[in-house]
Amino acid sequence: MTNDIPFSPLAWVNGSDAPEKHSLDIGFMALSDCASVVVAATQGFAQPYGLSLNLKRQSSWAGLRDKLVNGELDAAHSLYGLIYAVHLGIGGTRATDMAVLMGLNQNAQGIHLSAALQRQGVTRPEALERYVHQSRTKLTFAQTFPTGTHAMWLYYWLASQGIHPLHDVNSVVVPPAQMLAHLQAGRIDGFCVGEPWSADAVAQGHGFTLATSQSVWPDHPEKVLGCTRVFVEQYPNTARALIKAILAASRFIEQSPENRRSTAQLLSGNAYLDAPLSSIEPRLLGDYHDGLGNHWHDPHGLRLHDQGRANLPYLSDGMWFMTQFRRWGLLREDPDYLAVANQVQQLALYRAAAAELGLPGDVSAMRSSLLIDGIRWDGSDPHGYARSFHLHAMTPAPSAHLAR
Structure with missing residues (x-):
């Protein structure tokens, strides 16, 4: 795998945009959707932004959560709902202000x-x-x-x-x-x-x-690049540089089927998924076999970038998870859905990073989706939803x- 995206000289070398912290410990779980994090760390996408990413594979989401909260990990490939649960003080830990820097993928x-x-x-x-x-x-x-x-x-x-x-x-x-x-x-x-x-x-x-x-x-929203709010406040330039590195990696993976295949090969290694390439590559390419004799190419397969649409931390995405916490009794009362999403989703930071990579930054923070039961979600009435x-x-x- 080679990095063929040209990078221009960046202001961080001597200027005020320099990362405050250069070496970061990044947690991940052995899942195909950690792809952009692994590629960013290992294929030369972090160095142009003044960063060195040290990957730390975790054995459980609970363990990843605890290390993220206590500072053993600077940031992590995280479940969307994990970040919101910690922020709200549900799911087995004390409430800690959290941040979603960007989406890592949709679907799959x-x-x-x-x-x-x-x-x-x-x-x-x-x-x-x-x-x-x-x-x-x-x-x-x-x-x-x-x-x-x-x-x-x-x-x-x-x-x-x-x-x-x-x-x-x-x-x-x-x-x-x-x-x-x-x-x-x-x-x-x-x-x-x-x-x-x-x-x-x-x-x-x-x-x-x-x-x-x-x-x-x-x-649908899936994994995110999560961290504590303290990390963002202490190291804002570092956080922005990290977003840029992983955005660049996600863009690279989706440039061609060959890049997806080489990513699947990388992920199959013992340090990452430690799984057969034959179990990783097809669905990474959107090709499904269900075990019942049905084969199809899924038009909504794994999306790691999609011209930034898979990466924007939509406010409505964060709000949706809170509506489901309320639906299933994980939250006893309604939170202020929009206010909490505005606290967690780092939209301004993401948009600044995306703009520096030439990606559209004016996409709406709300999106409308029709789910399997025919109910539409657009973030306009979370209480009613x-x-x-x-x-x-x-x-x-x-x-x-x-x-x-």
């Missing part, structure tokens, strides 16, 4: 069911709905963090099929790379996780991909932990 998470359910003919949503309501025992589904994106996609998808995610099934937390082992052992009946772990399960003959997260919400669902819960929703 999978809802996967076991081979045992496949053998019983539970291969379509309506069959799962019948099975859940007729079975004497509850199915157990795993997600990766109680307030994380995977929990929210799983809950939203199940609810859209008439299955209450907190009453009709059991929900447990399992770190991404451990999903397949728990599925094989029969401890869970299905999971929602980022790639390549659903694709890897399909490749090994352990069940099938029942739905993708982009079928729930096309071009959170209460608009047929299935919801107004009591806290604990998640058991099978592993941490």
